[in-house]
Amino acid sequence: xxxxxxxxxxxxxxxxxxxxxxxxxxxxxxxxxxxxxxxxxxxxxxxxxxxxxxxxxxxxxxxxxxxxxxxxxxxxxxxxxxxxxxxxxxxxxxxxx
Amino acid sequence: xxxxxxxxxxxxxxxxxxxxxxxxxxxxxxxxxxxxxxxxxxxxxxxxxxxxxxxxxxxxxxxxxxxxxxxxxxxxxxxxxxxxxxxxxxxxxxxxxxxxxxxxxxxxxxxxxxxxxxxxxxxxxxxxxxxxxxxxxxxxxxxxxxxxxxxxxxxxxxxxxxxxxxxxxxxxxxxxxxxxxxxxxxxxxxxxxxxxxxxxxxxxxxxxxxxxxxxxxxxxxxxxxxxxxxxxxxxxxxxxxxxxxxxxxxxxxxxxxxxxxxxxxxxxxxxxxxxxxxxxxxxxxxxxxxxxxxxxxxxxxxxxxxxxx
Numbered sequence: 001x002x003x004x005x006x007x008x009x010x011x012x013x014x015x016x017x018x019x020x021x022x023x024x025x026x027x028x029x030x031x032x033x034x035x036x037x038x039x040x041x042x043x044x045x046x047x048x049x050x051x052x053x054x055x056x057x058x059x060x061x062x063x064x065x066x067x068x069x070x071x072x073x074x075x076x077x078x079x080x081x082x083x084x085x086x087x088x089x090x091x092x093x094x095x096x097x
Numbered sequence: 098x099x100x101x102x103x104x105x106x107x108x109x110x111x112x113x114x115x116x117x118x119x120x121x122x123x124x125x126x127x128x129x130x131x132x133x134x135x136x137x138x139x140x141x142x143x144x145x146x147x148x149x150x151x152x153x154x155x156x157x158x159x160x161x162x163x164x165x166x167x168x169x170x171x172x173x174x175x176x177x178x179x180x181x182x183x184x185x186x187x188x189x190x191x192x193x194x195x196x197x198x199x200x201x202x203x204x205x206x207x208x209x210x211x212x213x214x215x216x217x218x219x220x221x222x223x224x225x226x227x228x229x230x231x232x233x234x235x236x237x238x239x240x241x242x243x244x245x246x247x248x249x250x251x252x253x254x255x256x257x258x259x260x261x262x263x264x265x266x267x268x269x270x271x272x273x274x275x276x277x278x279x280x281x282x283x284x285x286x287x288x289x290x291x292x293x294x295x296x297x298x299x300x301x302x303x304x305x306x307x308x309x310x311x312x313x314x315x316x317x318x319x320x321x322x323x324x325x326x327x328x329x330x331x332x333x334x335x336x337x338x339x340x341x342x343x344x345x346x347x348x349x350x351x352x353x354x355x356x357x358x359x360x361x362x363x364x365x366x367x368x369x370x371x372x373x374x375x376x377x378x379x380x381x382x383x384x385x386x387x388x389x390x391x392x393x394x395x396x397x398x399x400x401x402x403x404x405x406x
Contacts, residue, residue: 007159017158025118025155025162033123049107053295054332056121056129058113074117078124078321079329 124328325374
């Protein structure tokens, strides 16, 4: 689904300034807040899913191969996933230009 | 192995009802708690949200992070609006204008909107017996406006309106025991919830949803920004809060108290206090004093285990 970040003029506002597109915050890519990104070492990953449930962004998902990975469009780099990972297969890598 | 789903974490509902792209700070456990709770509640949910962090971060116009019907209401009346929504749904179903189905009405607010400003509306909604869930996300101060103290701020915490100094210990009063205030309304279900214990959270949310009447959930929500701590410790500190007895996890079901995560031997309070900058000024004597009080409160709770309150 495409999320348009439409900024309506005041004359075009819905009644009660209702927002009619659910989940439209996906248009805001919060990934640029990040100073470090989580990197998975799949050889050590046991696919337990602890990182998936503890991600405050909800941006970590299981891939088709069963290994989780973060959607870097939204990951804010909080570092909860490496801290909670039971096998220590996630590490934070500094973002470089 | 793959097909057996042996890892319980993999059974967690994957649909994200609190969409990515919200503006919560790094490591916000409150946003995590919202996501977890709404993952469990499912899609037939209507939410009335008081002003607070969760309103600011999720609904900066024209965006919304919500994928369920959501209303923003004033600071003091989230519970009143939620009870109105519930009453409205009931009459619409009765008149045949809506198909009969199970819709969960949720009121939500921060600790300020629950324990200070919205207490009157909440008390009214609980007393009238509306079939709704009220969820309080307790980050122990008014974080949204810049870390002012609330009645839910714990003793000794330094906030901008209770600053620590040579003559001040920080917050000088004990945290208000909000779950017990609601339990005194004789509602069917009251529970304390901590996102660091996700399966305990899920079972409590399901019980609240199934309760025949008002239910109240008090959620411990770590705020790394306001508590002056590293964001990656947000989950670990929540775990410590329950292990040290600062935030015991219990439920009061039809008046009967049950501790869901029993901790016979409490961890030293120092472990909980040390990573948090808001407690940095406390000396050992004060920490020992707080520890004694925390232990006392926890043993009091233990003695009431299984009793009808």
